Every structure is written in structure tokens, then in C-alpha cells.
Amino acid sequence: MQNPHPRLSVVLVAAAVVLLGGCASGTGGKDYSRAQTRSVQEVQMGVVESVRQVNIEGTKTPIGAGAGAVVGGVAGSTLGSGRGSVVGTAVGAVLGGLGGAAAEEGITRQRGVEITIRLDSGRFIAVTQAADEVFNPGDRVRVLSGGGTTRVSH
Numbered sequence: 001m002q003n004p005h006p007r008l009s010v011v012l013v014a015a016a017v018v019l020l021g022g023c024a025s026g027t028g029g030k031d032y033s034r035a036q037t038r039s040v041q042e043v044q045m046g047v048v049e050s051v052r053q054v055n056i057e058g059t060k061t062p063i064g065a066g067a068g069a070v071v072g073g074v075a076g077s078t079l080g081s082g083r084g085s086v087v088g089t090a091v092g093a094v095l096g097g098l099g100g101a102a103a104e105e106g107i108t109r110q111r112g113v114e115i116t117i118r119l120d121s122g123r124f125i126a127v128t129q130a131a132d133e134v135f136n137p138g139d140r141v142r143v144l145s146g147g148g149t150t151r152v153s154h
Contacts, residue, residue: 041146
């Protein structure tokens with residue numbers, strides 16, 4: 001049976017992809033996962049030596065590809081009839097899956113900063129995180145490390 005409202009289906013699934021993309025976890029200095037709470041972190045002090053703008057790649061989960069495959073399959077099924085509809089559905093699902101994966105990665109990509117810091121111990125480190133705080137050379141900062149995560153804050 002052919003979907004009487006293929007455009008509506010496409011719009012609803014595309015909206016789901018966008019909403020799910022907004023659920024991506026943060027990677028900034030102010031973002032903590034649930035597992036990172038109530039755990040000890042080592043604190044070191046230092047001075048920002050340099051700051052460089054970077055791009056942080058987006059998430060790549062099966063959600064984007066799956067939603068894209070559904071949209072592509074629905075759109076492809078409206079082409080032709082009989083075998084043409086089956087081929088259209090298959091091709092649409094493959095192309096939609098690829099497009100959905102690319103869309104998810106693009107939607108969840110974010111701007112970041114690479115912060116090079118001279119710790120009070122004299123050692124240099126660089127930390128990359130989302131650009132949710134402004135850092136300038138000469139700023140006094142805290143470097144928090146623990147549980148495999150390091151973040152910089154003022």
C-alpha cells in the first residue's frame with residue numbers, strides 16, 4: 001500500500017533527525033556527563049599561552065543514517081509502480097541513509113578552541129574543548145583533570 005502523504009512522512013522524519021541532533025552531548029568547559037559528577041578531579045593552575053580556533057566534528061550515530069534511510073525509502077517508494085517502486089525504495093533508503101549520516105554530523109559539529117597553557121609547574125599542555133568560554137593569552141586559568149577528561153575554566 002502506498003503512503004497517501006509521502007511529503008508529510010519526509011517532513012516528520014527530517015524533523016526527528018534535527019531534534020535528535022540537538023541531543024548530542026557537549027564538549028565544553030562547562031559540560032559534564034552524569035558519570036563525571038561526584039568524582040575527584042585534579043586541579044592545576046596555569047596561564048594561557050595561546051588560543052586557536054578549531055572545529056569539533058559532530059556525532060556519528062546510527063540515528064542519523066536510520067532516519068535518513070526511512071525518509072529516502074518513503075520518498076523512493078513513490079516512484080513508479082511494481083518493481084520500479086521496490087527499486088526506488090531501496091535506492092532511496094541507501095541514499096537517504098548516507099544523507100542522514102552526513103546531516104547528523106553537520107548538525108552536531110561545533111566550534112571549539114585549542115588552549116595552550118603553561119602550568120605553574122612549568123610544563124606546557126594543550127586542551128581542546130567547545131568554545132563556550134573566551135580565553136586570551138595571559139589569562140590565569142584552572143585545568144581540571146579526572147576520569148579521562150580535562151577541561152579549562154577561569
